[in-house]
Amino acid sequence: MTIQILASESLGVRSMATLVRTQDVSILIDPGAALGPKRYGLPPDKLEWERLHTIKAEIKEKIKEADVIIITHYHYDHYDPEWAGLFKGKRLLIKDPEKNINRNQAKRAKEFIKRLSSAGCFFEVAEEKELWLGTTKVAISGPLNHGPDKRFGAVVAVYIKSPTGSFLHSSDVSGPVQKEALSFFYKTSPEVLFIDGPATYLGPRFGLQECKLARQNLISLVRDLRPTHLIMDHHLVRDLNWKDWAKEIYDAGKCTGTKVICGAKFMNKPVLLLEAERKHRYKTLKNKILNFETS
Numbered sequence: 377m378t379i380q381i382l383a384s385e386s387l388g389v390r391s392m393a394t395l396v397r398t399q400d401v402s403i404l405i406d407p408g409a410a411l412g413p414k415r416y417g418l419p420p421d422k423l424e425w426e427r428l429h430t431i432k433a434e435i436k437e438k439i440k441e442a443d444v445i446i447i448t449h450y451h452y453d454h455y456d457p458e459w460a461g462l463f464k465g466k467r468l469l470i471k472d473p474e475k476n477i478n479r480n481q482a483k484r485a486k487e488f489i490k491r492l493s494s495a496g497c498f499f500e501v502a503e504e505k506e507l508w509l510g511t512t513k514v515a516i517s518g519p520l521n522h523g524p525d526k527r528f529g530a531v532v533a534v535y536i537k538s539p540t541g542s543f544l545h546s547s548d549v550s551g552p553v554q555k556e557a558l559s560f561f562y563k564t565s566p567e568v569l570f571i572d573g574p575a576t577y578l579g580p581r582f583g584l585q586e587c588k589l590a591r592q593n594l595i596s597l598v599r600d601l602r603p604t605h606l607i608m609d610h611h612l613v614r615d616l617n618w619k620d621w622a623k624e625i626y627d628a629g630k631c632t633g634t635k636v637i638c639g640a641k642f643m644n645k646p647v648l649l650l651e652a653e654r655k656h657r658y659k660t661l662k663n664k665i666l667n668f669e670t671s
């Protein structure tokens with residue numbers, strides 16, 4: 377099994393797009409990427425837009441080789457409705473467009489399905505699906521909260537197991553804080569776990585207690601399941617201080633031999649926290665302009 381993280385916050389954009397290849401099949405999870413529209417009250421700059429264009433072109437290329445596409449929920453950092461036609465002839469599994477969904481995502485799902493139908497694409501509802509593709513097993517969770525509660529609808533987590541490895545992709549559970557999410561992780565016990573982590577950058581808006589609970593749950597997962605890798609990215613990596621926040625998780629990983637890393641490190645690529653560093657870039661630019669005007 378090979379696991380390729382195509383896009384994530386540590387690679388410069390909002391995303392968790394991942395391609396998993398086994399001896400039987402290529403599975404692409406969450407083919408999409410986006411930018412944070414406002415961070416520190418500032419819009420994305422040129423650097424972020426350029427990175428987004430590069431990454432989206434790479435994801436689009438990978439769609440061609442995927443046999444199976446899985447969309448875990450209807451946020452634009454996880455799918456692109458304009459790419460509906462590219463899924464023709466693929467096995468497409470999508471988060472239930474009607475059940476356990478908030479109003480905004482239900483509207484998007486409806487529009488997406490319209491686009492799929494007019495492009496002649498078929499889809500299956502992903503929730504609780506179990507597939508055997510040769511020797512590869514794909515198991516999808518039931519609905520898991522997007523965030524600490526039901527307000528933002530639900531997502532699905534994807535477990536893939538082949539004779540050469542096992543992987544769990546858990547997008548936007550923002551923690552885990554919910555016990556159903558945690559129990560899916562325990563049930564599958566993957567060797568490599570890719571999770572978004574809590575949105576610590578939102579502070580009290582996310583919930584300080586929930587952040588603490590998420591950290592405790594991540595420590596327990598490392599201690600109990602002893603995965604080879606715990607990849608944390610997406611929400612957590614929008615916080616410049618995410619490594620300090622995660623110190624106890626790193627310590628737990630040292631005891632169990634688990635590599636606790638972000639997506640870029642997992643892929644041996646440079647870490648580009650473009651959204652988290654946006655304020656810094658604006659400040660540097662402002663200083664440069666001021667210096668130019670006064671010189």
Ligand SMILES: [Fe+2]
Nearest residue numbers: 451453454548
């Ligand atoms: Fe997301």
